[in-house]
Amino acid sequence: MKFIRKNILTAVFFSVFAILLGGALISCSNGSSSSDEDDDESSYGTKIYSESVTFSETPTQIVSAEMLADLSIKSLTIKVINVNYSGSDDWWFTACSDSSWSNKAKLEWQSGEGANSLYLATITDAAAIAAYKANGIYIAGTNNATASVSVFYVEGEAEESGDSSEEALIKSFTSNTGSSSFTISSTYQLLAKYEAVSSASKVTIKITNVSYTGTSSDSWWFVSGTDTNSYKQKLEWKEGDSYELEISAISEYSKGIYLGGLEGLTGTVTVSYE
Template sequence: MKFIKKNILTAVFFSAFAILLGGALISCSNGSSSSDDDDESSYGTKIYSESVTFSETPEQIVPAETLADLSIKSLTIKVINVNYSGSDDWWFTACSNSTWSNKAELEWQSGESSSALYLATITDATAIAAYKTNGIYIAGTASATASVSVFYVEGEAEESDDSGSGKTLSNKNITFTSDRIEVVSSENFSSIETITSVKIKVTNLSDTDCWITLYATNATDDWNTGKYEMKSTDWSTTETTYEITEAETIKTYKNGGIYIQGTSDVTCTVTVSYE
């Protein structure tokens, strides 16, 4: 009877020990297998999280509609849990359209192999405006799969500190129509006493096969005042810049404002700055 009782106690002891040991092993396993233990709260509000199979051609992951009504100070794109059986080096890039505008390379942050963490944070106002207009695209090592997340911090983005960009007068996302669109009014110029140069920069064009023309008037019967053809249909580029330095031409735009016209339905970001 004592022998039976002893065996029962022994069995109970080892069963309890096995349960405790099993629980410890499960806990350790979960901890060691987790490759996503960074503090996501520092990135802002998550608006996208999916498994992505990468292509070397940028593909949209977040549509413009998701971003359009948000006030965005910064965007962060995160890649983790990479699965790739090939021999090529890993690379991941975010951009604002399929032609690589506003490229943001995702940089390695921590971890090894599939646990490696890659991040890109976008803070420039012009770039963010382009992402809001066109959506977020991503490209990377062909056939690699990974977990991709996108976060945003609410607020107003700032223009990058570019000594050649001058002071910003206007930064707008526009869609061309058959009419001229005002980007800077004459009233905007009226309080500025001295201007040595004005730069009009068009970026993030949704179509490279388009034309863009500037005017210093909105009069439909005036095709000459301030007219400058920034881009012709045979220019294969998603951006173009025109800088005015001649005093009389600057005066023309100051008096009339800056109007832009282009191929209907083409979208872009127009930034006007001065020095």
């Protein structure tokens, strides 16, 4: 009888010990550090924005152009952490320089799991940074997801992308106007560099003296592009062999204004800005 009572007391003791130990382990787990705490933000530069954001699939401004205008910026870093989302869609986050998705920079997963996942995008191209400074920083992402968003900048002069070394059809402007002859090839040609027109409120492209050296039966057409193969806007026919396009959202052409069209078309292109 004493032996049985002793075993019962021993079993009760170890049961209570196990419960207490289990509680201690759970408490320890809840106190573990998040990816945000482990992340060394000093490498990103100076923090200029940090807020909780509810995301939309439509780009929304989080940092104004006024906040960036007087800064000397070598790079911009956008950080997303502490994601809260109850839906079933995959998470995604993208920064851009306006509401029409110009200069898109996808935030890539870096570390962490679940709500503690860390996403980053770093922008270093001079033309893109100029567009962000002119228009502000916009962000979009998984609809109705919320997260902590921070923006950092490194002071200095941004480096030009490889596009800036490409020779433009119009190399110089006189009284805000430049002209050049052209022949449409299979890829879009750099018409004017972004740096030349980045401060303009409006750019006008006019094409005249059009002739055709090809054999295609397709209708003649001209378009502007944002790089060597990306269509942006169509030049409208005016009269005779004249085509024209007015561009007001200059920041959308941060890699330069390119010209494309039916291969074999030749003529004179004039670019003016104000």
